[in-house]
Amino acid sequence: MKKKYNVVIIGGGFSGLVAADILSNRGLSILFVDENNYLGGQLLRKIPERLGKYLKYKPDSIKKYGYNLAKKVFDSDIEIALNSRVIGIYKDKELLVEVEEKKVFNVKAEVILFATGARERFLPFKGWTLPGVYSTGMAQIMMKSSGVLPGRNVLISGSGMFLFAVGYELIKNGAKLHGIYENSGFVDKVKLISQFIPQFSKFAEGGRYLFKIYSSLVPIRYRRRVIEARGDKGVEEVVVAKLNKEGYPISGSEKVYKVDSLLTGFGFVANIELPQLAGCETEFDKKKGGWIIKVKDNLETSISDIYAAGEITGIAGSLKSINEGKIAANSILKRFKLIENNDYENNLKKLINERKKHLKFGEYFNTLYSIGKGDILSIDDNTVICRCEDVKLKDIKESVKNGYTTPGGLKISVRAGMGNCQARTCGPVIYDIINVLTNKGYKDIGTFSVRPPIKPICMNSLKNFED
């Protein structure tokens, strides 16, 4: 690893890849960092060739484009650091990069592009910490990259289009799927469509999943969710309840299903921690998926020479990420005077118009599948909210009553968000909980604070520090 780079790109998902491709082979020294052992992020998971062939895996045109891009970037002049994480960012764009949990490098960047993507959002329920309760993302990754089922008897409860993608995969691969329970109402879906401009290609993809699920007679039910998972050393049964319009379970409507695995997920939230650490301004917008990084039209953040692209500027899926990868790359080319002004203006004008459409599409889904007040208020008091520190809802409620109405306050009083994951899992729910209990706005509530190391690291890595 070198001491200085023109550009450091953090995050090897779609937006990072697109930007890297455009910036490559132009004489810029570029470091491209990703935590995984492949390029492509969550959407372009590495599928071993042999597995892909036997799974009859046919990537759609967007994914095909992505896989080719990853290959191209791999063969370019860009230095790629896989299994690597940026764990700290300091003044003047100095970065600490940890490689393979073994070594730490000090690197200086002239320009940083954050493309740190998104993670899943959850709505806690009693028993969601039991082994066998998995995120929908984990199930999808296991099936697609390792060819392993999460369980034999599976049930899905949560919100969003992704539930159907995972359901489709489960049925195709021979699991018994006992139903998909969608938290939001079907009627809301129809009502909202008129407000936003739909993107038909995405709906066609959804239709393919739905057809497979309907034709295998798996029940799909709206305005229902799992309110409890039970079992001793792992999930054995789950309780599904009907919900009223406000999201409260209707008593007497509960049904029990025997399963060995329950999958849950409520959409996505942006990974804003690293840009936050760099001092980039954030904003809260429910329509964009909650807390996101504030950017200008050219995707520069509040700090000059730091750019953000992809899900961290608003949750809206792969097409927006591709679009923003292009915008960010063009802006960076201009920064290094590697593009004619006219070309830049023309490119950007087109891309910015396109971006507006993608944002609109994201807004439709983020509004439709948002977690409401009733959803939060109906969580059982004994439910663990912070999984790392085993903090229950009743502890948080008590603390809020005693005046700890900020994430930082809850960290001090009950250790919520203090553990290994650094509030990545419980954070978004805790913001919602404070919001409904106090009526404080999200801006006043703020986020959990960030500081290096941004993720837990082995002491061994620090021993091998290269300054």
Add this chain to the structure above:
Amino acid sequence: MNDLRIKGIKRQEEVKIKVNGQEVIAYESETVLSVLIANGFKVFRKSAVENEYRGGFCGMGVCYDCLVTINGVPQLRSCMYYVKEGMEIETDEEKV
């Protein structure tokens, strides 16, 4: 044992690993998390405060629930590591 591997798939190269001292067959490109779940190891450890059973959860390196010991190094995320010939994995079901 009820193997959760999807049927009818031609796998990558076979590798032999050990889980809690017991020999387990795995295939290249499988994560430690997938191998454990495929072979019926659902419980990986106990939680820090309440001593509750825990296993994998997010599957993408965010939640730190799937921590195991790999080749003697404790507290590694099983979802972020790929199996290799001779790898020794320890789950931590009883210890706190």
